[in-house]
Amino acid sequence: MWARNPTISDDQLDLIHSLLRRGEKRALIAERAGVCTRTVYRIQVRLGGVPRPAAAEYDSRYLSEDERREIARLHDLGWSVRGIARHLRRAPSTISRELLRNRDPKSGHYLPHRAHTQAWIRQRRPKCSKIAANPRLRAWVRYLLKQRLSPEQIAGRLRVLFPDDESMRISHETIYQSLFVYPRGELTRELKAELRSGRTTRRPRGQRGPRTRGIKDAVSIHERPDEVEGRLIPGHHEGDLIKGSLASNSAVGTIVERHSGFVTLIHLPDGWAADKVAAAVSAEMSQLPKWFAKTLTWDRGSEMARHKDITAATGIDVYFADPYSPQQRPSNENTNGLLREYMPKGTDLSVHTHDDLQAIAKQLNDRPRKRLGFYTPAEVFAKLLADNQTAGVATAP
Template identity: 45%
Template sequence: MVTSRIWFTAAQKAELWERWKNGQSAAAISRALERKNKTGVERIVVLHGGIGPAPRRRALAALRFEEREEISRGIAVGRSIRQIAQGLGRAPSTVSREIRRNGGSQAYRANRADRRARERALRPKPCRLALYSELRWRVAQKLALQWSPQQISGWLKQEFPTHQDMQISHEAIYRRLFIQTRGVLKKELTAQLRTARRMRHPKSHNAKSGQGHILDMVSIRERPAEIEDRAVPGHWEGDLLTGANDTHVATLVERNTRFTMLVKIPRKDTTTVVAALAKHISKLPEELRCSLTWDQGKEMHAHKRFTVATNVQVYFCDPRSPWQRGSNENTNGLLRQYLPRGTDFSRISQSYLNAIALRLNQRPRKTLGFQTPADRLQAVLH
């Protein structure tokens, strides 16, 4: 099995993982550690799936290096095992076993004994997925359906509330996917993750730039409190998802239930966008047509025409503030699993978009207590 021992001391590896966690690139880390190229850093990071290993700690009852040095000195001056043990405050059997497993009195050396003890301690605990085949099968099945590890973990807790062997944390699932030396879940399943990434990367944040002033717009700061606290259904967040060749799909997310609708947009001009959104929104029950929160994109310049057609008030976010449409931004990220960057949306039909929305609405969400948006919307309507 490949190991990560490639010319780095323990202190350097600790620094490497700290820098990786802080978002530095492999090249930057290599320069900081005075390496000629980034290959060594990349090999360590890939080997561990981008997840820094937990620092090693000795068991409290284990012999320390200083104690092994005392044993070595005691042997050298001719002390008996009982005398050495008494000086260390250890049982004679502990000292006897230590000497015997490291070559006996004639060959015992503290450095070598301590190194061998650390090597023997490398006994990774079998993970739950490796031990329980039914759990492993269910996790793999849900990953194939493009459920996220967090959704799978939450669903298992609800499905098997009293069966601990059928529960697992989302972090454990990620680790078995990314750290392939464990060989528990097939590497191909990482392609089913929303980001399709094959290792963990440090988080980065991107913000949209402002799109210009819109006449007579109503600021999000004037939005009523009932919309802010998500207490009442019927309030939506919207945005345009951009594809190849300047093609677009409108995404609409209901704030209370996280129910998602996708709208095919032939062109990005405000007349086309507003007409398409109005046609889609008008199909909803009246109690689900209350407000829409959008960013300051030019496609909503004709927002007053939209409000007249649907009786839905439009509120606009502050510039460069995507978090003010947090549910919509998160959903756009989820949609990239089905509509990856570079997709030409002009080749996608509205029926296909409806199928994607259905798949998304039938996935359990942590923020809904692992209920699905479809179930939550059904409960609201009844």
């Protein structure tokens, strides 16, 4: 337990924790609790940005806060230790130790809230975490963090890499605590910068707003084949542009295959006019096997005004999401967020060469995904390719 400012009362600390759990802003919390915003910030940081849930308790064999309140009430009424024990269905020794151990040293009275806090502190006794006790595991976690994998991806990937080694198991929550929660910090501070969010504390994600425009002869997403929805059949893609600074008029096309998560990046060095986009998309998608390039779902941006040219050149059917519905292209939206690590908003994207984009796409395709059982899109695509080649040989005359 961290040492707090002695001028903050238990009631103030409880109020601060309660408001942090509700997601209130620090300025409002400071005003209501009667402290400065810096104090609230220090408390939030030491909790790693994630306060203890209000209902969190240890195992039921330990006394709960409600039981401690009942002990205090009955003790003040003059009940005996055995009488309180029978009422709570606890051992008399449990009640006796509780009253002796958790009396207030100044007043001598049993105070349930203070008793519960002290019990929580004792149960959080310092102990070595799994990362601190296992140098090999710690080295792998550090390595994968530097590869820009999220803690959840690291936890899942370690199961794939070491399927028979129980010592290489770790939860993503343990990794987060080792990064953020005082006084652990087994993973050094600079590794926080390797997280995709780049944040020093944990907090809920924001949401990106979509940009949509009308487009002629657009075929609605609702006319797509039913097989697209389940992600079970490969060959169905989602696409969009990420745009650079206004002065540069630059953009990069992003296409993601729904089944495998395989990413294809489109080089657009001369802008994102409809004819240029159609030509670039056609050139990249023509390199994919026919069974892996069946449909493409895009938003309603004007860059896809020549979508019929893409269909004519590649045989891919192009569909368009509803206006203001980025959730209809979830794989692509997620990928665009990841790409902003490499190509930040407001920058000139024309500086990225075709080879640069291929290198970025390779990194994304080598990143394990939870929904793929922590295999990578590249591994899934390679397996699909091998299976289709085998099937082709088997059916050949």
